[in-house]
Amino acid sequence: MMVPAALLLLGALVAVLAPRLLARADWADREPVVALWAWQCAVAAVLLCCALSMTLSAAAAWQAVRGHVFAPAPRAVVEAYALGAGGTWAAATAVTLALGGAWTAAMLVREVVRARRRRRSRRAELVVRSPLLPGEERTTGRLMVLEGERSDAWWLPGSTPRLVITTAALRRLKGRQLDALVAHEEGHAQARHDWLLHCSAALAGGFPQVPVFAAFRDEMHRLVELAADDMASRRFGRLTTALALVELNEDRGVFGPVPAPHALVPQRVNRLLTPPDRLTAARRLGLTATAALVPVIPVLVAFVPGLQALGGY
Known part of the structure; x- marks a missing residue:
C-alpha cells in the first residue's frame, strides 16, 4: 500500500505547489499558450495521481480487481506492490476515490449540458432578434449581424459556429480593428477554448x-483571452488590437475608477500597448517539455516497483 499512498501525497503536493509556482512565474503573461499548457499538465497530474491510486487501492482490496490489473504480470511484480497489506484502508481509499471520479464525471456532464442549454437559448434569442424577412431564407454563414445600440461581439460555438456582432460594434470599429476583433474570436474557436473553460468550471464547481x-478556472478565463489577443495582434498589430478592445468596451465603463465587471480589459489593453519581451524559442520549448513531464511522474511512481521487480529477473 505504499505506492497508492505515495501517489496521493504526490497529487496533494502538485495541487499545492503548482498554483503557487505558476502564480510567481514571470513568463505566464508573456507566453499565455505555454501557461495554458502548464496548467493543464498540472491538473492532469493531480487527476492521474488519484486515478492510479484508486486502481492500485482497489487491486489491494479485492482479488477480482487485482486479477484484472495484474493479469499478465509475473508473480514477483505483484509481490513487489505488497497489495495484501492494505486491509480495510485500501477498500476505503478505493471507494472514496471512485466516488470522487464519478462526481467529476457528473460535474463535467452537467457543465456540458448547461453549455448546450445556454447555446440553444442564445440561438433562440438570435432568431427573435434577427427574424427572417418575407421571402428570406435562413443562412448558415459564420457571421451574423444584429441590430443593437451596444457594442458587442461573441463567438457562438456549436455544430455551426458563428460570429455574432452588433451594428453598434460595426459603427465603432474601423477597418483593421474589425479584422482584429474577428481574429480574436476565431482564435478562441480554433484553440477550442470553450472546452478548457467547461472542464475548469466543472472541476471548480464539483470541488470548491x-x-x-x-485557480485553474480563474486562470483559464484570463489566459484564453490573452492567448486570443496575441493571435489577433500577430496578424493585425498590437495597437490595432488594443484600439479594438477600447472601442468595443469603452461604453461599458470598464476604464473608470471601479471597472469590476470587466476588470481584465484594462489589463489586456495595457499588455498590448506595452508588450513584454517574448521568451526565446528554446526557453518556450524547455517550459513546454518540463510541464509535459509533470503528468509522467505519477506514472513512473506507479510503475517503479514493477520495473524494479522485472529488473531482478
Missing part, C-alpha cells in the same frame, strides 16, 4: 474546497 481547481 480544492484551491487548485478554483
Whole structure:
C-alpha cells in the first residue's frame, strides 16, 4: 500500500505547489499558450495521481480487481506492490476515490449540458432578434449581424459556429480593428477554448474546497483571452488590437475608477500597448517539455516497483 499512498501525497503536493509556482512565474503573461499548457499538465497530474491510486487501492482490496490489473504480470511484480497489506484502508481509499471520479464525471456532464442549454437559448434569442424577412431564407454563414445600440461581439460555438456582432460594434470599429476583433474570436474557436473553460468550471464547481481547481478556472478565463489577443495582434498589430478592445468596451465603463465587471480589459489593453519581451524559442520549448513531464511522474511512481521487480529477473 505504499505506492497508492505515495501517489496521493504526490497529487496533494502538485495541487499545492503548482498554483503557487505558476502564480510567481514571470513568463505566464508573456507566453499565455505555454501557461495554458502548464496548467493543464498540472491538473492532469493531480487527476492521474488519484486515478492510479484508486486502481492500485482497489487491486489491494479485492482479488477480482487485482486479477484484472495484474493479469499478465509475473508473480514477483505483484509481490513487489505488497497489495495484501492494505486491509480495510485500501477498500476505503478505493471507494472514496471512485466516488470522487464519478462526481467529476457528473460535474463535467452537467457543465456540458448547461453549455448546450445556454447555446440553444442564445440561438433562440438570435432568431427573435434577427427574424427572417418575407421571402428570406435562413443562412448558415459564420457571421451574423444584429441590430443593437451596444457594442458587442461573441463567438457562438456549436455544430455551426458563428460570429455574432452588433451594428453598434460595426459603427465603432474601423477597418483593421474589425479584422482584429474577428481574429480574436476565431482564435478562441480554433484553440477550442470553450472546452478548457467547461472542464475548469466543472472541476471548480464539483470541488470548491480544492484551491487548485478554483485557480485553474480563474486562470483559464484570463489566459484564453490573452492567448486570443496575441493571435489577433500577430496578424493585425498590437495597437490595432488594443484600439479594438477600447472601442468595443469603452461604453461599458470598464476604464473608470471601479471597472469590476470587466476588470481584465484594462489589463489586456495595457499588455498590448506595452508588450513584454517574448521568451526565446528554446526557453518556450524547455517550459513546454518540463510541464509535459509533470503528468509522467505519477506514472513512473506507479510503475517503479514493477520495473524494479522485472529488473531482478
